[in-house]
Amino acid sequence: MSNVGLVLALVGAAAAVIFAGIGSAKGVGMVGQASAGALSEDTSLFGKVLILQLLPGTQGLYGFIIAIFVLIRTGLLSGTVAELTWQQGLLYFVACLPIAVCGLLSGIHQGKVAAAGVSLVAKKNDQSGRAITMASLVEFYAILPFLISFLAVFRIG
16 A cells, blocks of 8 residues: 555544643633633633633644645645655654644643633632642643654654
8 A cells, every 4th residue: 555654644643632632622611611600600710711711722723734744745735745655654643643632632721720720810819820820831742742742743754
């Protein structure tokens, strides 16, 4: 089968989008639920809780960016599809795994921290900066695998 390399690369790209997207959806959903409860008590908190809800959404964006880069590198977006060996396809697949797996997990965990931050803000309105800082710290563990996936995708020849 001559398309094995391309198939493996596309499965990697799909994994990056799907798993990082699931993490973001789960995280954003958790924070949205907590935010709805907080807003039912005090609608003036909307801007503060919206920032907390947006944070877990970045993992899905990182997975999407990696998938786009794989599509660019394999020529699928330009119309000239590259001939990939199965080894090259496997390299693309493996290059997508860091953001796929870490995006899934960090999106969920960032959602948990941000949802707790919403509770903090609901009780102490002046603590939104601290709540955002705590949720942002989890972001670091989404940025690292994004960078690894990014660098790996661009090193495949």
